Structure formats: C-alpha cells, structure tokens
Amino acid sequence: MIPATKIRTGISGLDKLLHGGYVPGRPYIVSGPPGAGKTIMSVQFLREGLEGGERCLFVALEEPPNELKINMRAFRWNLDDLDVLDANSDIRRFEPTPILEISTEEEPAKMRAIGERIRKTPDFESKEVTVHSLQQLLKTLLVKRHYERVVIDSMTALRYFCMREFEEAVTTQSFMRYLAESKVTSLLILELPEEGEVPPEAFLARGEVRLHKLRDETGIKRFVSVEKYKGSSHDESVYPFEITTSGIVINTASKPAMAV
C-alpha cells in the first residue's frame, strides 16, 4: 500500500526502502560515485511519472541529450513524452566572440524529437549555462508547463561549470531552496568521490538516496541506502541492487549487506 501522500519512485524496491516513496513537492539527492547507476535511477523516476500522465523534465548538464537517448534505448522504456532540457554549455571560446547565457526562451525538446547526433556549437556565438540563467529558465518552464517531476543531472556539473567558486556554497543553497519552494518533486544527482567527504549538497536536501559501488573478486557490487529522509521513516539497511535490462532492481529480500 502506497500512502496517498507519497509518490512512487519507479523502482519497487526503493519504494519499500522509502516506506512508500517520495513525499511530493520536495527536492531529493541521488548520490554515488561515477558508474553507480544514478542517471538510470533518475530516469526510472521520470518514467514512473510519464506512465501516470505526469509532465516530466530532465535537465542534462553532464551528457548531451542525443547520448542519453541512445543510452536509454536498451531499456525499451517509452520516454517519448519526456522533456529534455539541454543545459550543456557550448565549447568555450577564448576570443572576443559574444557569449550568450542560455535565454529564458529556451525550450526543452521532447525525447522523441531528439536526433542521433550531437548539437554543434555555432561558429559565432557560444551558449553558456549559468546557475542564474538556468534558475530563471526553470522558473518560466515550471509556470508554463506544470512539471510534476524534475531531474537535475547533475548538481555536481552545475556547481563545477555553472557558478564561480567563491559563490558555490551560497548559490547552491539558494538553487535548492528555489526548488523546494517551487513545489515540484525533484531528484538532484550528486557525484561522489570514491572516498572521502560527502559534498555539502547532501546536507541541504530533504532526503538522500545513496548508491555505493564496491569492487571485489567477483566484480562490481552495487548497494543502495537511504541516508536521510526528513518527514518520513525509512529502512536503515544497505541493500544490494543490480542494473538489469529493465533498469535498477533492488533486492530487498536479501539480508542487509552489512551483515558479515
């Protein structure tokens, strides 16, 4: 039974871990090292929305939309109606050619309309994505299109490439605050280093689903845990998961991974 106040994550095992799903209208973090499966998890979240007739937006800051489309093809999900906003900055020019911030007129493309080849940087101007322009654009889009689910892939790229270092902490905080106020359920992808400290975004979100990657003699083992979930109880164990042809499957039946 899913309580009426929560929405499904698109992964049944994760719904169990979160005791029903996400509380809608809030931002959540999906974190993990490169290659853990963060993008796949977030696309499953959007797909769940699409199946229920919701409007969903994927903001691509790490990989070009054409590659996302090709990568997701193997799962045979119907993502035709997914809106994808290409927020990858163009190649930087080092000459005095005009640099344009992405305008607030920019429109996301429907997944079905995205081509096979990468968008090319035009010869005479470069599009640059800054956190301010992106926030403005999202504001316009959310009003105009009433998105219910939004994925930002990734917050790390936003911090690394779209803001200046001295303002990182404040700007990140205000961006996340903006998402919280906009009443959309959002997943923010966060890259983690292989070891060491967790970036500050994790502390700002209402919840964090963390993916772990462990290599042993038999290959890569993947695990998932809910690190934090404000306003709800959640499962506190670490569970193994696999990336299958139907996406991420969490094995909630198995003993929690931490029992040695």
Next chain:
Amino acid sequence: MDRVKTGIAGLDTMLNDGLLPARPYVVSGPTGSGKTVLAAHFLLEGLRQQEPCLLVTLDEPPFEVKSNMATFGWSLDRLKILDATPDVRAHKRARSVIDVGTSLDVRDMEDVTDIRQSSVMRALEVTVHSVQKMIKQEFLTHLEHTKQRYKRIVVDSMTALKMFSMQGQDSRILIQSFLRFLSELEATSLIVSERLDRKTLETEFFLSRGEIRLHKWIDGSAIRRAVSIEKFRGSSFDDKMRTLTIGEKGMVVLLEAPATIRGTSPGPKPGESLLEARLIDEVSNAIEGVMRQIEEAHRRQVPVRDMEVSLSRAMLAFQRRSYQKAMQIALACDSDLKQRIAGAPPPPPVAAPPRPPAVTR
C-alpha cells in the same frame, strides 16, 4: 550501433564488443601501468581499419613515442601525431601559438626522426586553449585534404595538460569545454589520465562516458597488472578485474580468471569505497572488543596465550583487507573468551581499570 574496437581482444570482450562511437573515454592508472600502450593499441586498430587517427602527445615527444612503439614491432607510420609537448621555457618567444599556423606541429609518424628543437621552431606554450585550437585546425585541414574526419583521437595525457596549463578555478570549466569539443568532433577519443587523488572528484572522470582503469602492484618480486572497467554509459560490461600482461606483442587481457590483488604494496587499491569504510569500522570494533576481553582475562589470570595468537592472525587478515576472514577469527575469539572469563573466578580488586588499547590502522 557499431562498436569501436580497442584492438585488444580481451578488452573488447570486456566492453561487450567495444566502445560506443563518438564519445570521450578515460584510461586511468598509475605510472607505468600501460596507459600509453593501451592507447597505441587503440590507434593501431584504427589504422588497420583505414580510419584516420590522431595522437596528441603532451607527455613524451613524438620520437620517443615512436621508438617505444618500435619495441613492439608496430608501425604507426600512418598515424598523425600532434606534438604538444611544451618547449623549454627559456626559449619562449613573444609570438603566441594562437596567431601562427599549427600545421608544422602535426606530422606523419614516419617523418618523426628526432626531438623537435625548441630553438629551431617557435616556442610553444601549451594551454588547453592552444591544444584545442591545434586539434581543431588539424581536424579541418585533414577534412579539407582527404575528405575524411578523424575517427580516433588520443590525448596523452590530461594529467600533463592540467599540470602545464591550468591553474585556479577555471580548470574544471576548461576540461568540460575540452570534452565538449572532443564530443562535437564526433571522434571516439581516449583521454589518458592519472588519478592524483581519490578524494577529489576530477572533472574528466565523471564527465567521460566511461573509464578503463589499469592496475599495477608488486607481488613478491614480480609486477602484476590488471584492468577493470569502472564505468561505461549506455552499455553493459564485464565488471570483473582481469589479469593483464604486456609482452612482445603488446597488451593482452586474460579472460580465464578474474585477477585478485594480493600484494604487499601500500597505497590505494581497488575496492575501497564508502562501504568498505563501514566494513573496516565493523571489523575494527570486533577486534577492539577481543582486545578488551584479553585484557580482562589477564586481570583474572585466565590463560589466553592461544587467543592472543588468534588475535594477531585476525589483525594480519585485517591488514591484508581480508575483512571476512578477520571478522570470523575475531568472532570466534570473542565467544571463546566470553566462555573462559565466565568460568573464571572474579577479578582481584584494582585501583583503576586499565584503558583498552586502541587499534591502530
């Protein structure tokens, strides 16, 4: 979609038939792990398939690359090589690389005979910008002359590029832009990069569409090598670590048995992660518990010499990262000790209880 073969059969099998075309990938590993050899295989395979290939070298001057590859008996003559090794700084002249033609810096491998003398040509100072510009110009010139696009590009190495030319806050954006640039060329590219610090998240590692990681460690007196795939967007892959050899014919990946690292070399090893950190905590807690009990047994004058031996075995296993084994031994000690202590007379009174010793890792 057609895959791009790396030219190393075992590695192609691991990659589920090869790399996805027109995307940038990272080849990582410590010094001497074979990154450049892997990249050379990739280029050689391209040449074999009549594809135009470009090597951008920042670490070694072309003639060194050439003589190194000659030891494998490979002819990379048709390979275009873009010499981006920085000149001796003292020879730097006022003209920057931006205003001058860069065609001089690209040569066929067969024309490479000796190191370029800094004083003969203008001095080059290497920046991301200049390298990007050189690649672009070469790409366009090649397209114009042969009506062919470069299909494979190797940048060896990103580590050098970063060290030479990037300071401060712009470096992330420069790398992002550089990778975007490589993507827009629609060539399959390999970026050679040494991971300098596992605790920082380096841009090329999370932006690239995949990472092939090479490992090297000392086992007794022998050097052992292995390869693993850490990330590969849009494809399934063999996630085991495989044994690797570099011999007369270059690099060979052995698929029969997964490689396991059992060396004595310190330093980072694969498999370290957050989860492992938790495991370490659990095992060290267990060991600490056993140590406290041994302490207690001493106070009650219960003989525990054998337990001390077991404890050192557990700690040895712990040090060798056999956490499961360490845990088993520690747990066995724990229950054994509990029984012995329970069966012993109560301890003589002591003024202050001794402090439990801390486990050092």
